[in-house]
Amino acid sequence: MMNAEIAARWRPEWLLDDDVRYLNHGSFGPSPRCVIEATEHWTRELERQPMHFYLRRMEELLDQASERLARFLGVGREGLIFSDNATTAMNVVASSLNLDADDEILVNDHEYGAVTRLWRRYVQPSKAHVVTVDLPDPLTDDDAVVEAIMSKVTHLTRLIVVSHVTSPTAVILPIAEICRRARQLNVPVCIDGPHAIAMLPVDLKRIDCDFYAASCHKWLCGPFGSGFLYVHPQQRKRVQPTVVSWGGSIGGYQPSWKDEFNWIGTRNPASFLGVTAAIDFLQQPARVLTSSGSALEEYRQHARSLLDFAEQRITAVTNLPPFADRAHWCGSMAAFHLPRVAEPPKFGERDPVQNALWDQHRIEIPIVHWRSQRFVRVSSHLYNSPAEIEALADALRQLL
Numbered sequence: 293m294m295n296a297e298i299a300a301r302w303r304p305e306w307l308l309d310d311d312v313r314y315l316n317h318g319s320f321g322p323s324p325r326c327v328i329e330a331t332e333h334w335t336r337e338l339e340r341q342p343m344h345f346y347l348r349r350m351e352e353l354l355d356q357a358s359e360r361l362a363r364f365l366g367v368g369r370e371g372l373i374f375s376d377n378a379t380t381a382m383n384v385v386a387s388s389l390n391l392d393a394d395d396e397i398l399v400n401d402h403e404y405g406a407v408t409r410l411w412r413r414y415v416q417p418s419k420a421h422v423v424t425v426d427l428p429d430p431l432t433d434d435d436a437v438v439e440a441i442m443s444k445v446t447h448l449t450r451l452i453v454v455s456h457v458t459s460p461t462a463v464i465l466p467i468a469e470i471c472r473r474a475r476q477l478n479v480p481v482c483i484d485g486p487h488a489i490a491m492l493p494v495d496l497k498r499i500d501c502d503f504y505a506a507s508c509h510k511w512l513c514g515p516f517g518s519g520f521l522y523v524h525p526q527q528r529k530r531v532q533p534t535v536v537s538w539g540g541s542i543g544g545y546q547p548s549w550k551d552e553f554n555w556i557g558t559r560n561p562a563s564f565l566g567v568t569a570a571i572d573f574l575q576q577p578a579r580v581l582t583s584s585g586s587a588l589e590e591y592r593q594h595a596r597s598l599l600d601f602a603e604q605r606i607t608a609v610t611n612l613p614p615f616a617d618r619a620h621w622c623g624s625m626a627a628f629h630l631p632r633v634a635e636p637p638k639f640g641e642r643d644p645v646q647n648a649l650w651d652q653h654r655i656e657i658p659i660v661h662w663r664s665q666r667f668v669r670v671s672s673h674l675y676n677s678p679a680e681i682e683a684l685a686d687a688l689r690q691l692l
């Protein structure tokens with residue numbers, strides 16, 4: 293089977309323990325060796341002569357790294373700042389809005405829990421509100437999603453927050469159309485995009501959002517602690533850092549809106565500089581599906597076909613369908629229904645099946661509770677194999 297060959301060719305690039313079946317790249321995506329080496333290289337460069345590194349080299353290096361990432365995302369580097377992760381980037385957006393009483397932040401019921409929570413926290417002082425739209429369930433088509441969101445926009449809506457690829461349900465939302473409609477109404481949109489980077493071809497110019505917050509340590513396989521915030525030219529004057537420091541270029545460069553974010557006190561920028569190595573890694577030639585061109589394309593094709601296999605095997609065990617029609621809604625991650633339970637686990641606890649999958653089968657995978665539904669969310673990257681999917685299906689048969 294082609295998928296087995298692809299996994300065998302790529303897995304040695306990762307440090308993953310031999311006995312682990314890691315089917316959760318979507319939560320925490322490990323980096324290949326070359327990315328870890330690049331990050332270590334930049335840490336050593338810093339340690340060799342910190343004054344020289346911070347004052348004379350760092351800003352130029354950050355410019356080069358953001359140039360590369362921005363190009364990968366279809367924009368110029370002047371719109372992009374590095375952040376530790378999507379959460380930090382989203383906090384920057386939240387701290388930049390001057391909300392008034394009754395203003396509304398529009399989210400939907402597929403958003404990541406911490407993102408909804410941070411918005412609830414940020415609206416409190418001004419007595420603004422978070423308004424949550426329930427998207428159609430089952431999902432039928434993109435227009436229904438767009439309509440559900442846009443129908444809740446009012447004259448009080450200050451921002452629409454929407455995931456590019458959702459966390460609990462693993463579906464791709466029609467964000468470009470939401471941005472287009474919102475722009476007609478002059479309502480800014482912030483995309484929560486950590487799952488989309490590398491999973492999908494993300495073209496920020498075409499999407500034309502106001503803000504795009506993402507992590508590079510998921511599907512792009514960047515170093516842990518690498519993410520970014522893209523800010524549309526119209527919004528750049530408005531953004532405020534969550535951590536206030538000097539606010540100017542410490543290397544004496546021309547002032548830029550990015551200065552507030554490049555220096556937020558002393559820290560190691562190695563994970564940001566390591567993002568370039570992750571892009572290089574995915575842009576190297578494919579190893580098995582050579583007609584597909586790059587490793588990036590190989591990953592996307594491999595993931596889809598491995599998820600076809602997962603769908604076959606898991607639905608044969610559960611007799612339940614995937615959450616959504618994968619051909620339309622999913623990339624390299626998919627949620628498959630599991631039988632419901634009366635009591636979902638509390639925050640910080642895990643579903644007993646998730647615990648048993650790890651304890652008894654060395655399978656690392658999330659079991660997600662959403663509304664009253666329960667899913668197993670399968671992630672697939674270059675190193676994942678059909679044998680891991682077989683093991684998952686066999687284990688579910690035993691445990692359910």
Ligand SMILES: Cc1ncc(COP(=O)(O)O)c(C=O)c1O
Pocket residue numbers: 318319377378379380403404407455457458459484485486487507519
């Ligand atoms: C949709 C979505 N938004 C935001 C986040 C937060 O990402 P991070 O922990 O990298 O900040 C996640 C994490 O899984 C996510 O799935």
